[in-house]
Amino acid sequence: MSEDADVVVIGAGQAGLATSHELEQRGVEHVVLEAETPGSSWRHRWDSFTLVGQNHTVRLPGAPYRGEDPYGFMGRDEIAGHLESWAGRLRAPVRGGCAVRRLQPRAGGGFTLDTDSGTLVSRVVVVSTGAYQRPHRPAACAGLPASLPVIDLTGYANPGSLPDGPVLVVGSGQSACQVAEELALSGREVVMACGRAPWFPRRAGGRDVFEWLLDTPFFDQRVEELPTPAARLGANPQVSGAGGGHDLHYRTLAALGVRLGGHLLGAQDGDVRLAPDLDASVAFGDGVYRTLRDLVFAVCARQGLERPDLPEPAPLTGAPVESVPVGRLGSVLVAAGFRPDYTSWIRVPGLVDDLGFPVHTDGESTAAPDLHFVGVHFLRRRSSALLFGVGADAACTADRVAARLGVA
Template sequence: MEVVDTVVVGAGQAGLAASHELGKRGVDHLVLERDRIGAGWANRWEKFCLVTPNWSVQLPDFPYDGDDPDGFMPRDEIVAYLERYAASFGCPVRTGVDVTAVRRNAGGGFEVEIDGSAVLRARNLVVSTGAYQKPHVLPGSGGLPAHLRGIDISGYTAVADLPEGDVLIVGSGQTGCQLAEELSAAGRTVVLSCGRAPWAPRRIGERDLMWWLIESGFLDVDATTLPPEARLFANVLASGHGGGHDLHYRTLAAQEITLVGRFLGVEGDQARFAPDLAESVAWGDEKFRLLRDHFAGYAATAGIAFPDLPDPEPFEAPVIDSVDLRPFGTLIFTGGFRPDYLSWLPWPEAFDADGFPLQSDGASTVVPGLYFVGLHFMRSRRSALLCGVGDDARVVAVQIAGR
């Protein structure tokens, strides 16, 4: 049986950052990845790009190394960056190996089962499998008409791969809004089922939205002060396409994308929606005002000029409670993701009702030696971001080295 001090599961930005920080402290470790380095990015759709500017990509000892700091890396460039990062410190990674089960060792530590047979023994286990692992399909998504292809975001690659016909997108976070814009620009008629999502301008004055989120301290808020449901809120709506631009309900409506309320389900050839679009828009507008006031307060304290950001214009749209699905070829669910740790970790008592780990600074409060990196809101709002995961990896590595 192979023995190593620490096993890291996952070779995305979180697992690589954890490996870098463990190696820096002399901790013997191994990174296991069932696919390839950066698979979470590599498996996204063809035209995917970062919503955060390149300069904000700050993994430990390896900040963005390209020539377009104010741009937004497309999918393949993100993967290439992570591959360069792994090579920069000789990450001890094994790709194409699947961790199928984990169990406690009677003598302490863990036995990690690989590909259903081989077993590796480790004193510590660091789970870095992404902020979320499985697509969330909303209730009422069954019973689709036979002609309608239903997929979640993991099943979407490019416009050309979709059946002919109109497209219904259920879920209006960053992904849903980006797909709505992409498909509409490709000539498809798009209906977007909307929920509550915050928004802000892509640029405020001469600076990018991300600069304000970082410098104002918004992303550094202690996660323990946030309500648990905040972990499932949509991220602030914006886009990195075309050099970055505003992307929210008003910009989509201006592109003649039909906006409807929350998806209720399908009855025959009719999709049903709640009459709550106006309420969702109002919720997002209130989040905009809160962000605007937070940024303005920071600017006043720092002696920085802050531009006038007026309240948004009134939003007017007809109430649509049903849509005839006969002209539609595809329904895409983009309702976010949920944790899936219990599909391979055997400790239900170590997770809350929503499937999130019970942890403090990344260390399980239930299972000794079990750690997490890349967890959404693990320590702050930036925990799962390319500008923040390194800080969490460092905190976890220090704890492991101290054991």
């Protein structure tokens, strides 16, 4: 492949396909490049993975959920299948197996894309490669002994995929809690190195947590409204869609026998050490619970609804774990989130900020005009990378691209 294009969209997940749909609606010709197949990144999740939002929250432009289980939670293969089917209905070609290895500006304008299938030159590029690309390992993991298997979440499939023996789960967000629960239910002994993460009940007053929050400003929050820009890297709320959806947080995990401790410090004298800060992490999560509760109560006041029963959190019982003998652990599973990874393949000075997020104006790079981003966490608002929010961002970007190309 060696050719020119007006617009190239990189990635055929929900962000790339939403962008393709919106460009199609505006009559903008383009091509979509995908490293594997449409929606394939979802298939890399662990075996039992499900959506956390109910199926009806899949509100993609041109591909909303219309199945028979709107209040259920699709598994990873169903999500991927939904996106793959959508890709087949779009007019723009989706070139699978065409990973982009390098993207760089051309002196005369536009961009050169070096791909597995050759080189392509494009006037405009939209990067839609996912909210995060690189598993994050806290620095303390480097202090663990080489004899102890340390596995990133991307390497986890099911409890049987881990070495025998107790598991130390490092992390505290949705994925960490879901995997810790699955391991405990399988009979594994689990210790969890906890950090700060929000939580809220799965259901309150007969409504799902997402139904409540979609009626509040929560998902419309912008970066400048956060306490600090680094808050973008915070954990997602602790909750599960498995088994029809249920509560999942530190208290439910403790009730299953998961032993909780503070954040990972490393290893010393034959022990894995956890910080004595579990109380602070629990207090942080409880504080967010109260904030979300206030938002829900505001919805009730505005809509004339009866307040749901949302009591004060019960005390977390049990002594925190502060050390575990290395010899007792079978493995360490790191589920500490992901980080952006744009600069490893996009050659543009000043492309990202100190946290690795694109520096942009309304999705368009300030360092390279005509280079756009869609599907980035908090790109325009909290919902920017989500299945019910990415469509709005894709429409905004398609408007900018169409205006730039002079397409009516």
